[in-house]
Amino acid sequence: MNHQVGDRQTACGFVWPLAQFQTWAGKQLAKASILPLARVGKPVEIKMPNGLLTKVGAEFIRFHHGIGRALDAPSYAHGPQQVSNQGGFASTQLSLQIHRGLAPCRMQNRRLRKCFAGLFIRPVQCFYNRHFIPKAIVSIQPQQLLAYLQTWGRQLGFSQIGVAPVDLTGAEPGLLAWLDKGFHGEMAYMASHGLRRARPAALLPGTLSVITVRMDYLPQQAGLQASNTQDWLEHELSRLQDPQAAVVSVYARGRDYHKVMRQRLQQLADLLQQHLGPIGHRVFCDSAPVMEAELAVRSGLGWRGKHTLVLQRDSGSFFFLGELFVDMPLESTPEVSDHCGSCSSCMDACPTQAIVAPYQLDARRCISYLTIEHAGPVPLELRPLIGNRIYGCDDCQLVCPWNKFAKRSALPDFDERHGLGTAQLVQLFAWTAQDFDRYTQGSAIRRIGHERWLRNIAVALGNACRVALPAHQASEIRQALASRLTDESPLVREHVQWALSVNSQITDLDGMHLT
Ligand code: B12
Numbered sequence: 001m002n003h004q005v006g007d008r009q010t011a012c013g014f015v016w017p018l019a020q021f022q023t024w025a026g027k028q029l030a031k032a033s034i035l036p037l038a039r040v041g042k043p044v045e046i047k048m049p050n051g052l053l054t055k056v057g058a059e060f061i062r063f064h065h066g067i068g069r070a071l072d073a074p075s076y077a078h079g080p081q082q083v084s085n086q087g088g089f090a091s092t093q094l095s096l097q098i099h100r101g102l103a104p105c106r107m108q109n110r111r112l113r114k115c116f117a118g119l120f121i122r123p124v125q126c127f128y129n130r131h132f133i134p135k136a137i138v139s140i141q142p143q144q145l146l147a148y149l150q151t152w153g154r155q156l157g158f159s160q161i162g163v164a165p166v167d168l169t170g171a172e173p174g175l176l177a178w179l180d181k182g183f184h185g186e187m188a189y190m191a192s193h194g195l196r197r198a199r200p201a202a203l204l205p206g207t208l209s210v211i212t213v214r215m216d217y218l219p220q221q222a223g224l225q226a227s228n229t230q231d232w233l234e235h236e237l238s239r240l241q242d243p244q245a246a247v248v249s250v251y252a253r254g255r256d257y258h259k260v261m262r263q264r265l266q267q268l269a270d271l272l273q274q275h276l277g278p279i280g281h282r283v284f285c286d287s288a289p290v291m292e293a294e295l296a297v298r299s300g301l302g303w304r305g306k307h308t309l310v311l312q313r314d315s316g317s318f319f320f321l322g323e324l325f326v327d328m329p330l331e332s333t334p335e336v337s338d339h340c341g342s343c344s345s346c347m348d349a350c351p352t353q354a355i356v357a358p359y360q361l362d363a364r365r366c367i368s369y370l371t372i373e374h375a376g377p378v379p380l381e382l383r384p385l386i387g388n389r390i391y392g393c394d395d396c397q398l399v400c401p402w403n404k405f406a407k408r409s410a411l412p413d414f415d416e417r418h419g420l421g422t423a424q425l426v427q428l429f430a431w432t433a434q435d436f437d438r439y440t441q442g443s444a445i446r447r448i449g450h451e452r453w454l455r456n457i458a459v460a461l462g463n464a465c466r467v468a469l470p471a472h473q474a475s476e477i478r479q480a481l482a483s484r485l486t487d488e489s490p491l492v493r494e495h496v497q498w499a500l501s502v503n504s505q506i507t508d509l510d511g512m513h514l515t
Pocket residue numbers: 170171172173174175177178179181187190249250251285286287288289290291292293294307308309310311317318319320321322359360361363366368369373391392393394396
């Protein structure tokens with residue numbers, strides 16, 4: 001990259017992070033991406049006549065006019081111009097992270113050499129996530145740091161820890177194609193952040209690495225009713241065949257994972273800070289525009305299955321993902337190879353054919369989306385395919401051969417609550433709004449509210465009515481549905497009416513017409 005800066009500018013770096021290095025170092029960084037601080041998609045020549053350059057404060061240089069805005073985009077992360085800046089940023093095909101945290105411009109050669117030799121020299125001070133972080137200069141071997149992280153991670157109940165780079169450029173075309181096809185449905189939050197979702201350093205300026213974690217969540221109770229608890233997979237599959245069973249996705253039977261993960265990630269960050277002094281950091285678990293599966297894959301926590309989830313040879317896919325964004329340039333952990341081979345069980349098993357091609361999920365057809373994210377009426381053509389799944393769906397995971405190796409959670413947080421692993425539809429349909437609030441306290445289920453809960457169960461009851469059942473069971477279902485025909489919610493009433501209209505067209509086991 002060629003550049004020309006003002007006469008009075010002795011250090012030749014012209015944009016962060018290059019401004020921090022001597023001329024030769026800046027050039028090497030730009031050319032060879034020595035550190036993950038700089039990535040050049042296409043060579044760009046920028047000439048800045050004297051006067052356009054303004055030195056702001058003691059530590060960084062900002063350009064005026066269009067290109068300056070584009071290059072400086074991440075520092076505007078919280079401003080209203082962020083989206084348009086990002087557009088400009090992308091179209092230049094140039095990606096440079098602004099980082100105010102590394103050692104100052106006149107970094108001594110001795111320190112720089114140390115940095116390249118594998119020792120991370122910690123910043124003296126920085127702003128991160130709008131907070132001032134005072135720092136002591138500490139050096140630590142990357143491998144030593146990773147070993148600490150892994151030990152602390154295990155103590156906190158994480159199953160694995162990795163480190164991902166912040167460059168997710170490779171994921172951007174897939175994200176855009178997914179949005180372009182409208183696969184996100186009503187999840188407006190998936191579209192509203194644009195490419196920031198694939199750019200951790202644009203989401204939080206100063207982020208240099210992402211510490212990734214995964215946590216197994218299979219409850220200790222899963223399959224307890226089976227003759228052998230190791231048969232939990234068969235047990236889950238058999239409940240799908242029982243029309244009166246209320247199937248709540250395995251991940252949602254215990255405590256809300258967002259809370260568990262974020263608390264423990266913060267504890268991990270606290271341990272890190274006890275060791276290293278203050279660091280710029282922020283924790284995430286399904287709580288911000290972050291491509292968690294991409295980060296997990298890039299840090300070797302697993303490979304991407306054809307169902308789009310991340311999975312592992314020795315743990316299957318029943319685990320959550322979370323991240324700790326940090327302002328330290330850490331060495332990434334290696335990726336693992338893909339072991340799906342010619343298998344397509346997940347795609348074949350999907351009740352709604354939501355996996356439209358390998359690694360492509362049309363969320364609008366996914367039962368998890370329909371029962372959790374989707375607010376309005378469930379599309380009529382999809383209702384019969386939902387079966388008895390009332391919150392989320394696990395089918396594509398249950399059939400995956402690698403889930404024979406799924407691990408039970410190390411934490412009691414994911415223990416099943418209120419019999420949610422064994423509940424019946426009629427029983428849950430009887431929950432009042434107060435019952436719903438009481439029984440779902442601290443659970444992810446609470447997010448959907450009582451109305452959507454009843455809507456989902458009405459669909460499942462309607463599907464139960466399609467199956468030939470002994471007369472007394474069919475009658476119990478009809479009565480439960482009828483009790484909500486006058487529900488205050490038009491959404492619930494419509495689904496109940498649909499369920500009962502299905503009921504009127506079938507016959508029971510004794511060959512008697514049910515209406
Ligand atoms: C939105 C979302 C959903 C949506 C959409 C899922 C999806 N695949 O996009 C819905 C509501 C359907 C959903 C369902 C579930 N989810 Co979800 N979900 C998310 C969330 C918030 C974002 C995922 C995302 O970025 N999607 C955007 C698309 C573009 O990404 P992608 O599918 O990975 O696509 C990539 C490629 O496949 C490819 N691609 C995709 N489509 C296309 C199309 C074309 C044309 C092309 C060329 C390429 C392409 O490009 C993309 C970039 O590489 C994440 C948390 C997070 N912040 O990351 C959790 C997350 C993925 N979900 C999770 C879970 C547990 C689930 C469920 C199992 C819950 C359940 N039991 O009901 C199901 C599983 C359904 C499934 N098979 O994926 C976990 C997964 C953990 C793991 N082991 O991987 C996550 C990571 C949450 C967490 N923190 O643990 N989820």
